Amino acid sequence: MKRLIIILITLYWLSVSGLADDPYLSRRKLMVDRHIAARGISDESVLKAMRKVPRHLMVSREFRSQAYADHPLPIGESQTISQPYVVALMTEALQLKPGDRVLEIGTGSGYQAAVLAEIVSEVYSIEIRKNLADSARKILTKLGYHNVEVKYGDGYYGWEAHAPFDAIIITAAANHIPPSLIKQLKDGGTLILPLGSTVYYQMLTLVTKKNEQITIRQMGSVRFVPMMGEVRKKK
Ligand code: SAH
Numbered sequence: 459m460k461r462l463i464i465i466l467i468t469l470y471w472l473s474v475s476g477l478a479d480d481p482y483l484s485r486r487k488l489m490v491d492r493h494i495a496a497r498g499i500s501d502e503s504v505l506k507a508m509r510k511v512p513r514h515l516m517v518s519r520e521f522r523s524q525a526y527a528d529h530p531l532p533i534g535e536s537q538t539i540s541q542p543y544v545v546a547l548m549t550e551a552l553q554l555k556p557g558d559r560v561l562e563i564g565t566g567s568g569y570q571a572a573v574l575a576e577i578v579s580e581v582y583s584i585e586i587r588k589n590l591a592d593s594a595r596k597i598l599t600k601l602g603y604h605n606v607e608v609k610y611g612d613g614y615y616g617w618e619a620h621a622p623f624d625a626i627i628i629t630a631a632a633n634h635i636p637p638s639l640i641k642q643l644k645d646g647g648t649l650i651l652p653l654g655s656t657v658y659y660q661m662l663t664l665v666t667k668k669n670e671q672i673t674i675r676q677m678g679s680v681r682f683v684p685m686m687g688e689v690r691k692k693k
Contacts, residue, residue, distance in 0.1 A: 482514045485526040493528035494546045501550040507576035508546060513539070516567040516597060533567040535587050537683055540629060544662075544680055545570055548650050551664050551677065552625040554578050559620065561642065563613030564629035564685070568594030571606050574627070581606040582620050584613035586686050612687035616642040623647060630685035631656045634692065635665060643667045656684035 490509050499505065514525035517539055521531045530538040540548075549570075554560065558578040562571055565585035571594065574581045583606060585591035591610035598606050609617065613628070614636045621642035628639070628651035635651065643649055647667055652660035662677040684690075 480512065482512065482526065486513065489526040489528065489542060493543050497543060499543075499546045499550050501553075503554065503577045504546055504550045504573070507549075507573045508542065510576055511569065511572045512601065513542070513569055515601070516569040516572070533590070534593075535590060537566055537587070537590065539567045539569050540682070545573060547677070548627055548629075548662065549573055549577070551650055552627065552648050554625060558624035561617055561620070561623045561626045561639075562629065563616075563627070563639070565594045565608050566590055566629065568598045568606075568608070570627065570629055571608070572598060572601065572603055575603045575606045578624075579605055580620075582609070582617050582623075583607070584609045584611055584617060586610075586612050613685075614638065614688035618642065625649070628652070628685065629682065631660045631682040632685040632689050634689070635663075636689060640665070640667065640672065645669065652680050652682040656690075 487509055490505055494508060495505055514522045517525050517531045517533060524531060528541055528543050530541050533539050554577045556579060559580040560574050560578050562574065562581065562583040565571055565583040571581050571583045585594060585608060588610050591608055595608040616638045622644040623642055624644055624647050626639050626643055626649040631652045633654065633656055639649060645667060649665040651663055653663040654660035659679045659681050662680045664675040664677055666673045
């Protein structure tokens with residue numbers, strides 16, 4: 459009898475935790491070992507988050523089997539979910555702490571937001587395409603990420619109501635850094651974005667704000683879909 463109860467409790471826990479029906483768990487772990495840890499990402503909180511977030515549930519159904527390969531994938535509306543290694547690289551560069559409040563521009567599938575939500579206490583994410591904002595909000599809620607808030611709108615002006623942020627991540631290419639985002643960054647905070655031509659390649663750029671001074675570090679070239687809206691009218 460006692461044994462039966464233990465078995466029933468274990469089965470219940472497995473179904474509630476989603477582990478029982480996650481055939482992708484081993485692929486996800488392999489992806490992190492092979493494409494992320496092996497390529498120099500060492501922040502344990504980033505590795506742990508990426509071993510956990512079900513990327514296959516955040517891509518279109520027909521691409522599910524490719525969800526743990528190290529390349530970008532379509533998420534609808536001609537947009538893409540970033541390559542896992544780039545998600546890891548950008549997240550690690552922000553040097554996040556558990557109590558941090560982070561702003562993301564370009565929610566897309568919600569994958570990057572979920573990775574952030576595993577690491578920090580508050581995530582705010584803005585998406586300019588309504589369909590993507592709605593579906594990301596839905597999947598994030600379904601997966602239990604109650605510490606993420608998704609807003610439909612242009613991220614160019616940031617999210618004043620929740621500022622200042624410890625970190626800001628822009629996941630679409632821009633040819634300049636939106637001034638409001640610099641303003642909404644805490645002193646000592648960091649911002650990362652693909653900066654440069656929105657047609658070809660961009661330079662992954664890490665911006666640090668300290669005593670009203672901006673320091674810039676370039677981290678290699680990347681290719682992102684262009685940031686839309688106000689950013690294209692300025693400069
Ligand atoms: N971080 C996403 C992938 C981003 S793809 C993920 O994890 O899936 C880039 C996204 O930025 C697209 O969804 C695009 O619609 C959005 N975007 C482009 N310009 C934007 C803007 N000005 N404000 C907010 N979102 C924007």
